[in-house]
Amino acid sequence: NAGVTQTPKFQVLKTGQSMTLQCAQDMNHEYMSWYRQDPGMGLRLIHYSVGAGITDQGEVPNGYNVSRSTTEDFPLRLLSAAPSQTSVYFCASSYGAVGPDTQYFGPGTRLTVL
Amino acid sequence: AQSVAQPEDQVNVAEGNPLTVKCTYSVSGNPYLFWYVQYPNRGLQFLLKYITGDNLVKGSYGFEAEFNKSQTSFHLKKPSALVSDSALYFCAVRAGGDDKIIFGKGTRLHILP
Numbered sequence: 095n096a097g098v099t100q101t102p103k104f105q106v107l108k109t110g111q112s113m114t115l116q117c118a119q120d121m122n123h124e125y126m127s128w129y130r131q132d133p134g135m136g137l138r139l140i141h142y143s144v145g146a147g148i149t150d151q152g153e154v155p156n157g158y159n160v161s162r163s164t165t166e167d168f169p170l171r172l173l174s175a176a177p178s179q180t181s182v183y184f185c186a187s188s189y190g191a192v193g194p195d196t197q198y199f200g201p202g203t204r205l206t207v208l
Numbered sequence: 209a210q211s212v213a214q215p216e217d218q219v220n221v222a223e224g225n226p227l228t229v230k231c232t233y234s235v236s237g238n239p240y241l242f243w244y245v246q247y248p249n250r251g252l253q254f255l256l257k258y259i260t261g262d263n264l265v266k267g268s269y270g271f272e273a274e275f276n277k278s279q280t281s282f283h284l285k286k287p288s289a290l291v292s293d294s295a296l297y298f299c300a301v302r303a304g305g306d307d308k309i310i311f312g313k314g315t316r317l318h319i320l321p
Contacts, residue, residue, distance in 0.1 A: 125307065136214075136313035137252075137298060144307050152308060184251065193307050195259070196242070199252040 095120050100185050100200035107175045107207045115170040115203050117185030125194035126168040127152070128160065130181040131202075137184065143168055144194075175207045210235040210303045212312035220318045221289045229284040229315045231299030240302040241282040242309070243273055247295045255297075258282060269293070289319045 101116045119126065127142040129152075139152030143162040157179060159171040168187075172179060183203045188194040211234045221227040233239055243255040256267025263275045273284045284297060299312045 127309065129311070134217075134313065137300075137311035139308060139310060142308060150307070153310070186252075188309075193240070193302060193305070194309055195240070196254050196257060197244075197252075197309060198254075199244075201251045 097121065098185055098187050098198050098200035100183075100203050102203060103201065105203060105205050107172075107205065109176060109207060111175050113172050113175065115172075115183055115185075115205070117168045117170065117200060118166050119168075119185075119187040119198070120166065121187060121189070121198065122165060123187035123189050123198070124165070125188045125190065125197075126162065127186045127188075127194075127197070128158070128168070128170045129184045129186065130154065131184060132181050140170065140183075172205075177207045179205065180207045181205060210239075210301050210306065210308070210310050212299050212301050212310055214297075214299055214312035214315045216315050217313075218316045218318065220320060222320050223291055224288055227286050227289045227293070227317065227319070229297050229299075229317060231282045231284065231312060233280050233282060233299070233301045235301055235303040238304040239282075240304065240309075241273075241275060242300040242302075243267065243271070243282075243284050244298045244300065244311075245295050246298065246314075252298065255284070291319045291321050293317060294319045 128140040129137040141160040143149045185200040186197040188197040241258040244252045258275045
């Protein structure tokens with residue numbers, strides 16, 4: 095199993111550009127989440143999904159969109175990139191009988207917005 | 209809404225000494241509690257969790273954590289630190305009935321040779 099994969103590993107954008115960060119998992123996990131990691135801020139939840147077709151907002155959703163058309167994929171879209179979105183982005187998936195349990199993280203995408 | 213506090217940005221411990229990394233939480237209802245570790249330029253790895261049962265939970269690499277409901281704490285501990293334990297440690301919480309897992313700001317652990 096590949097686990098959780100994220101592409102690209104690195105990306106540089108100009109202010110106002112849009113892009114999609116890809117996340118895929120091959121463990122048939124129901125739950126998937128996107129986090130951003132910033133120095134001194136820890137990991138902050140952007141959006142999460144409890145299954146195909148169902149998404150919800152986390153702590154810092156503004157400026158980001160998500161969709162979950164399949165169990166495997168959970169892309170994160172930046173609509174109009176801003177320097178404040180410079181960060182490292184992590185995707186995670188998890189299983190659980192009554193909600194998400196242990197999370198498996200991807201390797202991350204380092205995004206710089208100029 | 210749930211929240212997690214890691215009151216120490218950095219903890220320094222001499223190799224061979226016991227270590228503690230602190231975590232307190234706030235949730236409505238029963239908490240699901242987790243510890244993760246991030247080594248330099250790496251993703252996050254699961255260490256241990258508390259869902260229910262024994263308050264002392266054992267995890268990977270010799271780490272353990274104690275759930276204390278009255279103090280709403282879930283401190284990470286290890287009896288004898290190794291230099292290789294140096295990393296960034298995150299505590300996380302989920303409220304029962306909720307689907308969001310919220311992380312703390314992280315604590316950087318330095319083990320001094």
